[in-house]
Amino acid sequence: MSYKILASTAAAALDKELMSTGGFSIFQLMELAGLSVAQAVYKCYPPETHPKVLVLAGPGNNGGDGLVAARHLKLFGYNPKVYYPKKSKGELFDGLQTQLKSFGVEFVGDGDEIRLEMQKTDQILDALFGFSFHPPIRAPFNEIVAIMSTTDKPVVSVDIPSGWDVDEGPTGEVENFLPEVLVSLTAPKPCAKLFKGRHFLGGRFVSDELAKKWDISIGKYEGVDQVVELERQT
Amino acid sequence: MSYKILASTAAAALDKELMSTGGFSIFQLMELAGLSVAQAVYKCYPPETHPKVLVLAGPGNNGGDGLVAARHLKLFGYNPKVYYPKKSKGELFDGLQTQLKSFGVEFVGDGDEIRLEMQKTDQILDALFGFSFHPPIRAPFNEIVAIMSTTDKPVVSVDIPSGWDVDEGPTGEVENFLPEVLVSLTAPKPCAKLFKGRHFLGGRFVSDELAKKWDISIGKYEGVDQVVELERQT
Numbered sequence: 001m002s003y004k005i006l007a008s009t010a011a012a013a014l015d016k017e018l019m020s021t022g023g024f025s026i027f028q029l030m031e032l033a034g035l036s037v038a039q040a041v042y043k044c045y046p047p048e049t050h051p052k053v054l055v056l057a058g059p060g061n062n063g064g065d066g067l068v069a070a071r072h073l074k075l076f077g078y079n080p081k082v083y084y085p086k087k088s089k090g091e092l093f094d095g096l097q098t099q100l101k102s103f104g105v106e107f108v109g110d111g112d113e114i115r116l117e118m119q120k121t122d123q124i125l126d127a128l129f130g131f132s133f134h135p136p137i138r139a140p141f142n143e144i145v146a147i148m149s150t151t152d153k154p155v156v157s158v159d160i161p162s163g164w165d166v167d168e169g170p171t172g173e174v175e176n177f178l179p180e181v182l183v184s185l186t187a188p189k190p191c192a193k194l195f196k197g198r199h200f201l202g203g204r205f206v207s208d209e210l211a212k213k214w215d216i217s218i219g220k221y222e223g224v225d226q227v228v229e230l231e232r233q234t
Numbered sequence: 235m236s237y238k239i240l241a242s243t244a245a246a247a248l249d250k251e252l253m254s255t256g257g258f259s260i261f262q263l264m265e266l267a268g269l270s271v272a273q274a275v276y277k278c279y280p281p282e283t284h285p286k287v288l289v290l291a292g293p294g295n296n297g298g299d300g301l302v303a304a305r306h307l308k309l310f311g312y313n314p315k316v317y318y319p320k321k322s323k324g325e326l327f328d329g330l331q332t333q334l335k336s337f338g339v340e341f342v343g344d345g346d347e348i349r350l351e352m353q354k355t356d357q358i359l360d361a362l363f364g365f366s367f368h369p370p371i372r373a374p375f376n377e378i379v380a381i382m383s384t385t386d387k388p389v390v391s392v393d394i395p396s397g398w399d400v401d402e403g404p405t406g407e408v409e410n411f412l413p414e415v416l417v418s419l420t421a422p423k424p425c426a427k428l429f430k431g432r433h434f435l436g437g438r439f440v441s442d443e444l445a446k447k448w449d450i451s452i453g454k455y456e457g458v459d460q461v462v463e464l465e466r467q468t
Binding site: 021023024032038042072075091094095099101102207209221224226 | 255256257258259261262265266272273276306309310325326328329330331332333335336337338438439441442443444455457458460
């Protein structure tokens with residue numbers, strides 16, 4: 001399925017519109033976004049073959065999507081662990097962490113701890129940075145992205161591959177970070193055109209009217225699926 | 235699959251625990267509950283055969299689950315209409331209504347309007363009252379339940395059939411209200427033992443630890459499904 005892209009400024013404005021005239025709360029949008037990410041992980045690397053998932057959660061909303069996904073992955077039968085070194089404050093993010101702890105999900109510390117887990121895991125869910133990221137990548141995330149650039153574990157990235165320029169894609173220090181799977185949320189961002197792996201669209205909360213207004217083609221979701229696979233770029 | 239029941243006082247306490255030590259917000263729980271209801275509707279009466287769904291939303295949280303379900307049903311390809319005569323106040327319920335309006339979902343008025351829609355629809359989603367309901371059924375809902383008791387349209391009830399006594403089931407004025415489908419949320423309530431139709435469990439947000447503490451067997455959900463069908467009572 002072909003698709004239209006959404007520039008980063010438009011993506012931010014669309015998010016804002018969903019939460020103003022659209023009437024959505026961030027709790028709902030993040031829940032549905034994170035659920036769609038977990039479903040994409042399940043389609044690509046099911047718990048029977050890849051039970052250990054290391055969820056890398058960044059300091060913003062992309063990290064929040066990862067925290068939600070981690071909870072659903074636990075419910076789907078995975079054994080997720082979460083790396084969340086720069087925690088956001090507030091009810092939303094406090095709640096997401098409490099939920100994970102009540103599900104017995106383990107949090108991984110910095111340094112040797114995270115380095116070891118990146119070797120031991122079966123797959124990595126990259127929820128470090130989304131479309132609003134601007135370089136450079138600061139510590140400790142620069143080392144994490146460097147490890148993801150050379151690991152032989154499959155990596156699923158949330159919204160954009162972390163560290164990529166939202167328009168230009170993999171440049172500079174992240175030029176070798178090429179994840180296996182990308183889950184674009186709401187609509188693919190410009191850099192998705194440079195992505196060569198399996199590409200999904202998630203975030204099934206956009207009305208036809210809103211899609212028309214923002215000139216994004218809504219993915220043709222099947223049945224009750226919260227993600228739809230898009231065609232590979234060639 | 236056999237299951238254990240949850241008394242209404244325990245159900246209220248479990249909800250409270252999910253939102254305190256569990257760290258969940260009502261936005262998240264209602265979103266996941268409503269999504270699971272919409273998935274059960276899809277499994278029983280898909281949009282190809284039953285496109286017109288009339289969602290009857292009551293004044294409390296059961297009604298909120300119905301409003302969430304209505305939005306997902308719209309996204310699943312249905313043409314839902316919503317009857318919501320006694321609106322709850324506050325950010326959560328205001329938002330749910332705004333979302334539906336932004337999706338172009340039509341609200342149905344009282345009197346002849348709702349009577350006509352109950353004839354025209356292909357199926358009914360009964361989200362009037364949940365486990366905390368106490369008789370009697372007040373107007374305008376008494377007439378609505380009376381119509382549901384004699385309609386030939388399939389009815390899917392959320393959590394408990396509306397008007398049923400949570401322990402005793404269909405007694406008094408609702409003794410003939412026997413919906414085709416029941417979607418129990420979190421765990422079946424005692425009256426579910428008297429229900430003879432297709433029975434689903436939804437609300438996939440309970441940890442194994444919490445299920446053990448409250449002595450409820452979590453349904454064996456398949457893959458990424460948000461509902462699981464339970465065995466019929468015989």
